[in-house]
Structure formats: structure tokens, C-alpha cells
Amino acid sequence: MNPTQDLEESFHPCKTVRNNANQAIHTAREHGPGSHVYSRKVSFGTCGDSTGIPVLIFPPVGGCRFIACDSHEDLERRALYGIIVDRPGVGKTTTLPSCCDESTHAEEHCKDVISVLDFLKIRKKVVLLGMCAGSRYIFPFMRYAPERVNPHVAGFQSPFISPNDCDDVSTSMKIVNWLPTPMVRGGHKLILESFNTMFSTDFGRSFMPRQSREVDISTMLNEIKGNEEAPILMQSWGDASTWKDFTQKFFVFTGAQDEMIPLAATQWLHSHLPETAELHVEPFCLHGDSFLANRMCVTFDFLQYYISDTVRYRTSQTI
Numbered sequence: 374m375n376p377t378q379d380l381e382e383s384f385h386p387c388k389t390v391r392n393n394a395n396q397a398i399h400t401a402r403e404h405g406p407g408s409h410v411y412s413r414k415v416s417f418g419t420c421g422d423s424t425g426i427p428v429l430i431f432p433p434v435g436g437c438r439f440i441a442c443d444s445h446e447d448l449e450r451r452a453l454y455g456i457i458v459d460r461p462g463v464g465k466t467t468t469l470p471s472c473c474d475e476s477t478h479a480e481e482h483c484k485d486v487i488s489v490l491d492f493l494k495i496r497k498k499v500v501l502l503g504m505c506a507g508s509r510y511i512f513p514f515m516r517y518a519p520e521r522v523n524p525h526v527a528g529f530q531s532p533f534i535s536p537n538d539c540d541d542v543s544t545s546m547k548i549v550n551w552l553p554t555p556m557v558r559g560g561h562k563l564i565l566e567s568f569n570t571m572f573s574t575d576f577g578r579s580f581m582p583r584q585s586r587e588v589d590i591s592t593m594l595n596e597i598k599g600n601e602e603a604p605i606l607m608q609s610w611g612d613a614s615t616w617k618d619f620t621q622k623f624f625v626f627t628g629a630q631d632e633m634i635p636l637a638a639t640q641w642l643h644s645h646l647p648e649t650a651e652l653h654v655e656p657f658c659l660h661g662d663s664f665l666a667n668r669m670c671v672t673f674d675f676l677q678y679y680i681s682d683t684v685r686y687r688t689s690q691t692i
Contacts, residue, residue, distance in 0.1 A: 421448025
């Protein structure tokens with residue numbers, strides 16, 4: 374069925390940057406054999422050059438559209454147009470109805486993304502970029518809507534690897550994988566509450582992305598929920614042997630000092646991608662450091678370079 378959509382302001386936008394982080398649509402669709410119809414609200418943000426090549430950015434867990442909208446100026450300089458859609462239960466996006474279980478979470482998010490792309494009248498094929506846990510949505514979206522995906526390039530920024538796929542993940546992630554779902558959600562809530570305490574101070578705010586500092590901190594933290602998504606993180610990405618079938622040249626950025634997702638785990642992902650995939654390892658870089666502006670720009674430069682079908686060759690940057 375055709376979605377019904379409208380724009381509305383969700384919260385006060387960033388004051389110092391020309392992005393559009395305060396957008397939302399209302400959509401209705403059918404689900405299940407009984408054609409159950411449900412409506413939902415989907416919040417999203419855009420940033421960068423609206424006439425440029427669209428880059429669909431999947432933010433990390435515990436992060437909403439605010440996180441990626443911080444890259445407005447960096448994307449604009451590269452003629453890239455960032456689109457960030459909040460996943461179910463995050464930001465102003467409503468949670469999934471009871472007729473949808475965890476197994477349909479990724480597919481339902483893909484449908485939300487398509488609704489947003491249609492609303493924005495995006496006709497160009499979108500480049501995909503996953504940040505940490507957002508990386509797990511790259512392959513599902515490629516399979517769900519291959520006709521909407523740029524066939525030349527895609528990126529992973531410090532991708533979160535499931536312990537159900539790779540044994541080289543950190544011990545802490547293996548422990549979390551064994552915890553019951555209520556404990557995972559409860560732990561995630563405690564982490565967000567600690568963020569609230571830290572970012573309430575001037576010192577803590579100095580660690581926030583530069584434009585996000587202009588947003589009311591209570592508004593941002595209220596939107597960064599993700600409890601619905603937390604248990605899904607540990608699910609397997611699926612059959613790794615099929616990933617080499619994709620045509621894109623993948624760029625994988627990781628930090629050499631990343632303790633959450635050790636280098637060995639990222640190398641495992643890289644080894645299962647097509648042979649043209651490039652692994653960039655940044656020395657002295659922790660997991661959170663990967664999302665700072667200078668590190669994100671490394672990935673933006675790569676995506677911009679390979680965004681067309683022109684054949685190019687360059688030396689992989691590894692350590």
C-alpha cells in the first residue's frame with residue numbers, strides 16, 4: 374500500500390549548521406498473512422549537499438540521527454548528501470507493533486528507509502555506510518532493495534561483529550551474548566543514564582560531536598534509546614560465504630586500539646568481503662575515536678573516490 378506521509382518538527386534543530394535533523398514522516402503499511410495494517414512515525418535527518426550523491430548512514434546503537442548529522446560540513450565539501458533514518462524505537466521513530474517480532478526488525482527498518490527515500494524523492498542510487506552496530510543493516514538493505522543501492526562502493530566504520538559469527542570479538546561481548554534479554558536492555562539503559570550524567574557537565578559536553586553540542590542535551594539523550602534494538606545486536610549477520618557475491622568495493626575503517634571490536638574480528642569481516650575490499654587500520658585509534666570528524670572524513674574521501682564506475686587502483690592502507 375502507498376504510505377501517507379507528512380513533515381513535522383520533532384525538536385529544535387542544531388543552531389550552528391544548515392542540516393535538517395528535525396524531520397519525520399507518518400507511514401502506514403500491511404504486515405503478515407492477515408494483512409494487518411499499522412501506522413508508524415519515522416524520524417530522520419539529512420545533511421550535506423542536497424544535490425550530491427546520497428549516502429545512507431546507519432548510525433551506531435545508542436545513537437540517533439544527531440550523531441551522523443554532525444558531518445554536515447564534511448559531506449557538503451565532498452558533494453555528498455547524508456540521510457540518517459532512526460531505527461524502530463530510536464529517536465521519534467515508533468516501536469514495532471506486536472505483529473512484528475525480532476526476526477523482522479531489519480526488514481521493517483528497510484521499509485522505513487524506503488519510505489523516507491521516496492518522501493525525499495531520492496532517485497539516485499544510495500551509497501551505504503554503517504557505523505558500528507549500524508553496519509549489520511548494510512547487507513539486509515542490499516538484499517531488500519538492490520535497485521536503490523549504488524553498485525560501486527559501500528563502507529563500514531568500526532563495524533560491530535556479532536560473537537555468533539566470529540570468535541575474535543572481545544570477551545565482554547561474548548559475556549553479553551549469554552545474558553538474558555531483560556538484562557541486556559537493563560544494562561543498555563544504565564549506560565545511557567551514565568551518558569546523561571557525563572554530558573550534563575561542560576567537561577563532558579566537550580567530548581560530544583561539535584554541532585551536537587548546540588542541541589538540548591536532554592532532548593538528544595531522550596531520543597537515544599535503542600533498548601528495543603539492544604538484544605538484536607548479537608544476532609548473526611547470516612551466511613558469510615554469500616558476502617563475496619556483492620559487487621561493491623567495500624571500505625572497512627577500524628582502529629588499531631579498538632578493544633570493543635578487536636582488529637582480528639574486523640579482519641575476519643574483511644576476509645569474507647569481495648577481494649576488492651579495502652581495510653584501513655588507524656593507529657592509536659580506539660572504538661569511539663573512529664566517529665570523530667577527522668576519522669569519518671577518511672571514509673567519506675574513499676566513498677567519494679569510488680562512487681562512479683571509473684576503474685581505479687590504489688594501495689590498501691593496513692598495518
